[in-house]
Amino acid sequence: MKIVYGETCVDVSTVRRWSKELAGTSPTETDLHDKARCGRPNTVNDIPHQERVDEIVQANRRIKVREISEMLGISTGSAQFIIHDVLGYRKLCARWVPHMLSxxxxxxxxxxxxxxxxxxxxxxxxxxxxxxxxxxxxxxxxxxxxxxxxxxxxxxxxxxxxxxxxxxxxxxxxxxxxxxxxxxxxxxxxxxxxxxxxxxxxxxxxxxxxxxxxxxxxxxxxxxxxxxxxxxxxxxxxxxxxxxxxxxxxxxx
CATH class of the missing domain: 3.30.420.10 (Ribonuclease H-like superfamily/Ribonuclease H)
Structure with missing residues (x-):
């Protein structure tokens, strides 16, 4: 392998160590992909932030996502996720009507x-x-x-x-x-x-x-x-x- 790959090939000691670690293990433990983990705790998409975003939107139906993110100190992606995916809001254009009837x-x-x-x-x-x-x-x-x-x-x-x-x-x-x-x-x-x-x-x-x-x-x-x-x-x-x-x-x- 060293003759074919040269310096990019791993040495013999590394191959022996991998072989010793993988010997006798189950097939699931030989998966080379990252395993699922909890990661960093989500401190933005929580109930207090959702309630606050709902209050802001109900107070001003024309407010922008950027303004909400600046008010709450969160990213625009998090604000947009709460507005659209969590609260289910959609921003619609006004429909033209001939007259406003009393x-x-x-x-x-x-x-x-x-x-x-x-x-x-x-x-x-x-x-x-x-x-x-x-x-x-x-x-x-x-x-x-x-x-x-x-x-x-x-x-x-x-x-x-x-x-x-x-x-x-x-x-x-x-x-x-x-x-x-x-x-x-x-x-x-x-x-x-x-x-x-x-x-x-x-x-x-x-x-x-x-x-x-x-x-x-x-x-x-x-x-x-x-x-x-x-x-x-x-x-x-x-x-x-x-x-x-x-x-x-x-x-x-």
């Missing part, structure tokens, strides 16, 4: 939904076919096309088409649109310099009624106010309309 708004939504469901139970699909929904939106005089709309067919290796970056025009007009289950019914634009008030909204409803008599002569429509038309709810003329009004739910769009 308890009164939620109660009103529930009440209106129950009324609509009861009316649908009584009349069936005929009730849905009679609903005319209206809403308002701002329409810009010019809306630039998006990147998907500007796609062009090109050969491989051809340069990409270029376009100037433009923004929607500053000038815009308020559009009031009404539709039902069959499609668009009426569109009304606000004249320049005018404001949306009860009188203007009543005039729009009169135009809508005249339009309905022409395009839906056999139906008895039910007007549906949008959630952003609060200034029209106090109008006495709306309360005296022969067409039934469906109460809108706040922030339902």
């Amino acid at each position: 308890p009164e708004m939620k109660l009103n939504r529930s009440r209106v939904s129950q009324e609509l469901l009861a009316q649908y139970t009584d009349e069936g699909e005929a009730f849905l076919r009679r609903i005319v929904t209206g809403d308002e939106t701002w329409v810009h005089h010019y809306d630039p096309e998006n990147k998907k709309q500007s796609k062009e067919y090109r050969h491989i290796g051809s340069p990409c088409p270029k376009k100037f970056k433009v923004v929607p025009s500053a000038k815009k007009v308020l559009m009031t649109v009404f539709w039902d289950c069959e499609g668009l019914v009426h569109i009304d634009f606000l004249k320049q310099g005018s404001t949306v008030n009860s009188d203007r909204y009543i005039e729009t409803l009169r135009k809508l009624r005249a339009r309905l008599t022409r395009v839906r002569p056999r139906q008895r429509p039910s007007a549906h106010e949008s959630a952003n038309s609060r200034c029209h709810e106090k109008s006495p003329i709306l309360r005296n309309l022969t067409t039934p009004i469906i109460q809108s739910r706040p922030c339902s769009i």
Whole structure:
């Protein structure tokens, strides 16, 4: 062996000593891997540290692992192990919602939904076919096309088409649109310099009624106010309309 391995080979005395120690021993004692042992006692992942981390997280749900490790004087790995593996916490992003509804708004939504469901139970699909929904939106005089709309067919290796970056025009007009289950019914634009008030909204409803008599002569429509038309709810003329009004739910769009 010395001829083959040279100086890296152990000497004869070492081989004899190993042979004498291993002679007569069981196969399990000849394992060359490290044996299991208790090691250094764990002084971090204990009940006091777990309770303290739980208190810190409940006090500040956005706290960082690094801040917890600095407060308790432990490593970030130990703090993360306690948070995720021991306490079972997960850090989740906030979910975007259109509106933060108050308890009164939620109660009103529930009440209106129950009324609509009861009316649908009584009349069936005929009730849905009679609903005319209206809403308002701002329409810009010019809306630039998006990147998907500007796609062009090109050969491989051809340069990409270029376009100037433009923004929607500053000038815009308020559009009031009404539709039902069959499609668009009426569109009304606000004249320049005018404001949306009860009188203007009543005039729009009169135009809508005249339009309905022409395009839906056999139906008895039910007007549906949008959630952003609060200034029209106090109008006495709306309360005296022969067409039934469906109460809108706040922030339902």
